[in-house]
Amino acid sequence: MLVFISANEGSAQTANQAQLTREQAPSAFPSTVPPSGAEGGNVAAAPGDADLGEQQILKRVEGYQPFTISAGAPFYWTSNVALTRSGEQSDFVVAPTVAAFYEPRITSTLYGLVDVREQLFYYDRFDNFNFGSFDVEVGLRYLVPQWHNLLLRVDYDYNRLTEKNSFAAFFQNHAFIIDASVPFQLDRAQTLTLGVFANISAAAEESGQPPNINAISAQRSDYGTYLSYSAALTRSFFINAVGTVVVRQYYEGGRDDISEILALTANYRVNKYLTLSAVSTLAASQSNQSVFDYQVANLGGAVALQVKF
Incomplete structure (x- = not known):
């Protein structure tokens, strides 16, 4: 049986479990194109790469298309549904996503971003864990070509975690995200990117x-x-392979976690609209309150559709 730590922590743990699940789940969308180096001093974030560490330096193309409509469906086996230290239970998850992106090119090195995303998580056996995640994001991306194509990202993100089969929120968060990354072009086909980020919660509301x-x-x-x-x-x-180390500082309860996450994807682009992917994420978390330690593996695939105009 899956249980939480205590009655007075039940609601918060549900919100925390849902936050961690959506952040560590396999990505619904691969990069827009196979990776390439910066050309012409222009940059845009790959639509759908909502998680930090997955921005792509893209080629400049004539007839820039700022709008992207995307739909995707990761489907995967997860080893630890409730992200618990012991008594782990596995399940199969389907997490369909729809998203709309507007990325206006302001200058040759400055791009805006406005996007709206909705993702639903459906569990096979433990359907009481079903939830939705709705995001509205507004931000800027700035490329500094003279600094080894340093890419700077500043975003405001509103996230609303919703109950299953409902838009009623059990957690809402207002966050500011700052990200800086530097790509190293190994050759025409390979890129190594090093980055740092801060995701700062400015306000949150939790039901229950x-x-x-x-x-x-x-x-x-x-x-x-x-x-x-x-x-x-x-x-x-x-x-694509992304390794992340993150320190999570909770605002109440004196809790601090350190998490390591490895995300691996292999993508086959059938045509300019359809991409098929094999996806996996492996994560481990250590907390100063050991009851929150956990390990989880997610293995599966994804189908993504994308239209640009």
Whole structure:
């Protein structure tokens, strides 16, 4: 049986489990194109790469298309549904996603971003864990060519975690994300990217908390670094590996976690609209409150559709 730590922590742990699940789940969308180096001093974030560490330096093309509509469906086996230290239970998860992106080119090195995303998580056996994640994001990307194509990203993100089969929120978060990454072009087909980020929660609201009680909260800020390797093996087949180390500082309860995450993907682009992927994520987390330690593996695939205009 899956249980939480105690009754007064149940709501917060549900919100925290959902946050970690969506952040560590396999990505719904691969990179827009096989990885390439910066050309012409232009950059844009790959649509759908919502998680830090997956931005791509893209080629400049004539007739820039700022709008992207995407739909994808990761499907995977997870080894630890509730992200618990012991008594792990596995399950099969399907997490369909729809998203719309607008990335206006402001100057040759400055791009805007406005996107809206909705992802639903459906569990096979433990359907009480079903939830939705709705995001609205606004930000800027700035390329500094003279500094080895340093890519700077600043975003505001509103995230709303919703109950299954409902848009009713059990957790809402307002965050500011700062990210800096430097690509190293190994050759025409391979890129190594090193980056750092901060994801700072400015405000959060959690349902189910007892009134006037300093209950354990799921609100936190994250600080981390990542190393990404991308390779285009053919014109249609490309792979990506991202290793991330992140410190998670919770606002209440005196809790601090350190997490290590490895994400691996192999992508086959059937045509300019359809991409098929094999996906996996491996994660381990250590907390100063050992009851929150856990390990999890997610293995599966993904189908993604994308239209640009």
